Amino acid sequence: MAGFTAFLLAFFIVNLCLYDGVWALTGPQIAQDLKKSLSAGSEVFLPSDPAYANQTTARWEITAAPTYVVAVKPDSIVDVQKIVKYAAKNNVSFLATGAGHGYTNTLSALHNGLSLDLGNFSTIEIDSAANTVKIGGSVRAARLIAALQDAGKEMPVGQCTCIGMTGFSLGGGIGPYSGLYGTASDSVAEIEMVTGAGEILTVSQSQHPDLFWGMKGAGFNYGVVTAITYNIYNATNGGQALNADMTFPGSQNGSVWELARSFVGNHPKELAITFSIQYNATLGEMAIVGNFIYAGPLENLTALIQPFLDLQPAALNISSVPWKDVASSALYGATNQGCAGTGVEYVPYAVNLYQIDVPSMVAVVNFMNKTMAATPDVQTAVVALAQYAPSGFQLHADASSAFPYRDAVIFAQIDGFAFSATPVPALTAFGASVRDLLHKGSGKTELQTYVHFAHGDEGEAAWYTEGKLRSLKALKAVYDPRGLFSFYNAVGRRGGNYTTR
Numbered sequence: 162m163a164g165f166t167a168f169l170l171a172f173f174i175v176n177l178c179l180y181d182g183v184w185a186l187t188g189p190q191i192a193q194d195l196k197k198s199l200s201a202g203s204e205v206f207l208p209s210d211p212a213y214a215n216q217t218t219a220r221w222e223i224t225a226a227p228t229y230v231v232a233v234k235p236d237s238i239v240d241v242q243k244i245v246k247y248a249a250k251n252n253v254s255f256l257a258t259g260a261g262h263g264y265t266n267t268l269s270a271l272h273n274g275l276s277l278d279l280g281n282f283s284t285i286e287i288d289s290a291a292n293t294v295k296i297g298g299s300v301r302a303a304r305l306i307a308a309l310q311d312a313g314k315e316m317p318v319g320q321c322t323c324i325g326m327t328g329f330s331l332g333g334g335i336g337p338y339s340g341l342y343g344t345a346s347d348s349v350a351e352i353e354m355v356t357g358a359g360e361i362l363t364v365s366q367s368q369h370p371d372l373f374w375g376m377k378g379a380g381f382n383y384g385v386v387t388a389i390t391y392n393i394y395n396a397t398n399g400g401q402a403l404n405a406d407m408t409f410p411g412s413q414n415g416s417v418w419e420l421a422r423s424f425v426g427n428h429p430k431e432l433a434i435t436f437s438i439q440y441n442a443t444l445g446e447m448a449i450v451g452n453f454i455y456a457g458p459l460e461n462l463t464a465l466i467q468p469f470l471d472l473q474p475a476a477l478n479i480s481s482v483p484w485k486d487v488a489s490s491a492l493y494g495a496t497n498q499g500c501a502g503t504g505v506e507y508v509p510y511a512v513n514l515y516q517i518d519v520p521s522m523v524a525v526v527n528f529m530n531k532t533m534a535a536t537p538d539v540q541t542a543v544v545a546l547a548q549y550a551p552s553g554f555q556l557h558a559d560a561s562s563a564f565p566y567r568d569a570v571i572f573a574q575i576d577g578f579a580f581s582a583t584p585v586p587a588l589t590a591f592g593a594s595v596r597d598l599l600h601k602g603s604g605k606t607e608l609q610t611y612v613h614f615a616h617g618d619e620g621e622a623a624w625y626t627e628g629k630l631r632s633l634k635a636l637k638a639v640y641d642p643r644g645l646f647s648f649y650n651a652v653g654r655r656g657g658n659y660t661t662r
């Protein structure tokens with residue numbers, strides 16, 4: 162009997178570990194099991210392996226990051242299917258990793274899990290005649306846009322080029338050319354995936370159209386995408402765009418918001434506007450940086466932004482850049498710089514605005530000015546307001562996909578950047594207060610937040626809207642019945658607080 166007890170004890174120590182009060186398979190055990198069953202081209206890494214750091218995809222944000230005991234890089238869709246089935250059978254929590262730039266606090270609920278790293282799915286195949294591009298599930302925007310520019314093509318991409326195209330598109334995917342084409346998900350033609358039910362499926366308008374609908378806006382709820390095909394478009398304006406950056410002192414913010422409001426209902430599809438509200442510690446005052454990206458000739462842009470120029474900005478830069486360099490040029494290059502690197506301390510908050518209410522916006526800037534002057538820990542925070550033309554969003558009916566925010570006027574983000582963990586509590590309190598103030602002037606009583614910009618405490622109705630949740634839940638029951646895909650602002654998750662460490 163004593164021998165049997167000793168055997169059982171040894172078995173548990175080698176194979177199982179008590180994580181968060183639950184017995185779970187150890188990383189070495191999972192690694193051993195998967196190495197046996199996956200194809201030769203697949204790779205399995207333990208965090209203790211020297212290769213883990215440079216062979217697996219690191220996370221951009223660490224403030225609320227998931228933790229892993231093993232990372233697996235499958236080589237084929239069949240390998241992905243095996244991993245999903247293994248994880249389901251053995252209660253191994255996992256997350257598909259594209260480019261690792263997701264940052265919602267709900268990710269911090271994944272402890273001691275498995276990173277299903279799609280790094281081996283990295284091909285880009287452009288078919289210029291058919292106007293399509295097929296990419297692997299981990300391709301980053303930077304590689305795709307360089308290849309599209311070379312081919313004389315374009316499609317909607319985000320403001321930063323390090324993010325994974327698949328992850329971006331599964332939540333909708335918004336950016337400067339959304340005025341022309343809508344969300345990235347509006348351009349998706351076909352998806353190859355393994356569902357949470359363990360099935361390999363090709364999903365499109367004609368194959369599993371119900372799931373196709375859900376994948377375009379809530380896609381990270383239903384499975385792992387190994388490849389995605391987009392419709393692409395001939396380059397606008399010869400593949401060149403204009404980038405205009407200008408800086409205003411905070412004291413002019415009311416005039417800036419009045420001008421921003423004049424574009425509502427009157428916004429040319431070729432123009433994307435972003436405002437960055439930040440604290441100038443040297444001057445001890447707020448600054449508003451306006452960025453205007455225009456897919457057309459200089460004289461047209463100049464006419465559009467003349468009222469802003471008449472405010473005599475303190476700094477001004479206008480340049481012509483290839484489409485692929487739009488992200489790296491905008492806001493004097495600051496937006497894309499924030500995307501680079503990994504291990505960033507970051508506290509996100511966000512809210513969609515459905516109007517520009519000038520007194521509310523002035524109140525936000527006043528609050529920021531007062532709080533930031535008094536609290537050095539929050540002086541690195543930036544409020545970014547993306548005001549895209551509605552025309553692209555309106556090319557597609559609301560019912561065409563799970564993406565629910567075609568009528569948002571501004572996608573507002575409170576970016577709580579920090580150089581260490583120390584300011585995280587102050588940035589959290591600051592971000593929540595600024596979100597509340599922005600929400601008051603948003604034109605909606607309920608909180609609505611673009612799912613990719615969310616903090617994680619908003620809940621499913623804020624990310625997906627009540628109107629879409631019924632269908633999304635029905636899809637969840639069919640395609641992810643065990644709730645394997647539940648760590649990223651998931652359908653079924655209510656609002657509430659999430660600890661960051």
Ligand SMILES: Cc1cc2nc3c(=O)[nH]c(=O)nc-3n(C[C@H](O)[C@H](O)[C@H](O)COP(=O)(O)OP(=O)(O)OC[C@H]3O[C@@H](n4cnc5c(N)ncnc54)[C@H](O)[C@@H]3O)c2cc1C
Nearest residue numbers: 257259260261262263298319320321325328329335386649
């Ligand atoms: C600096 C920065 C700038 C950004 N700018 C924009 C912007 O301009 N517009 C915009 O819309 N968004 C923007 N985002 C948000 C971005 O779109 C999301 O963070 C997106 O999830 C990133 O995808 P990823 O593959 O890099 O991240 P990951 O962390 O790898 O993935 C995020 C989520 O998507 C899932 N996922 C990723 N790949 C796959 C796959 N192949 N199959 C199944 N699930 C997958 C993951 O499981 C996870 O749930 C920005 C993010 C950052 C950090």
